[in-house]
Amino acid sequence: MKQRWFWGTFFLVSAIILITSQLGLFGAHIGIWTLFFTIALIAIFVTSLRHLIMSSLVFSLAFLAIIYAKPLGITVLVPWTILGAALLLSIGLSILIHPRWYYRYHHHGNWAGNFDHERPSSATINDPNVNLDLSMSNTIRYIHSTDFEGANIHVSMGGAKIYFDDVQLHQAEATIAVDISLSSVELYVPKTWQLHLNVNNSLGDIQTQGTPTTAGPVVYLQGRVSLGQLTINYI
Structure with a gap:
């Protein structure tokens, strides 16, 4: 139930951001495809963070960094450098941090x-x-x-x-x-x-x-x- 409310609210807010950005109510105009990709990547990031899926979490941030390299002042970093670093980070974090699966299942049917x-x-x-x-x-x-x-x-x-x-x-x-x-x-x-x-x-x-x-x-x-x-x- 909580997950349904969260994603429902998320996409409603995303629709509002999409409309207001195209009306020029933000300080800077954002292209519609850039905005769509941003919303999708943020959704992936939130889902990955919630369940500690390191690979998708890191790469969603990496693609956001590529999209917004100019406003962030990191244009000196070419996309392949960012993606290469993201790959190494995701492997390292996946080894250190596991997804949130804390359970044991016994063949007799008992959960712990x-x-x-x-x-x-x-x-x-x-x-x-x-x-x-x-x-x-x-x-x-x-x-x-x-x-x-x-x-x-x-x-x-x-x-x-x-x-x-x-x-x-x-x-x-x-x-x-x-x-x-x-x-x-x-x-x-x-x-x-x-x-x-x-x-x-x-x-x-x-x-x-x-x-x-x-x-x-x-x-x-x-x-x-x-x-x-x-x-x-x-x-």
Whole structure:
């Protein structure tokens, strides 16, 4: 409820700013596309700050700095310098500061902890073909399947933890496609899986936790990470 009120108010205020800026009521006239990008980047920044998603937080500030380089007096910094610094900062901060996921889930169904006083939405999916489209939210998904064939996962401006530990493959191979933008995503996969990683990384961060076994079913992980973070956890 709080999140709905916040974003509703945010976009109402944005509409007022858009109209007043075009009427020349501000001291300086701001181009309409510049204003649209500014509103979108501020929205990304607020969401990222609230959930401590470091990559999207830093890059939203970086793009704002590029857009307003002249008023800020930082034109000496070329865009690639700002983006390069943002990449290094996002990696460093992502290591030091984790998204606000403070919980433990036991297989008996008991929760402990919370998500910064908000419990992330969770659901169990029983389907051999999984399609997830998550936006502006923090979620947990448990994939249960005895004949798993593949998954398509799209996450934007949010955070997701997706568990594949209770999955059996239908055949000896499967494919998981990811499309991650301005988000932090963690995949929990069986250590017996032999992951073949083919993910296009665009100003993002891809990490692996744990060590897989030397034999097991082959799973192709493909897609892209754009201004986000993907963590693969072998369990």
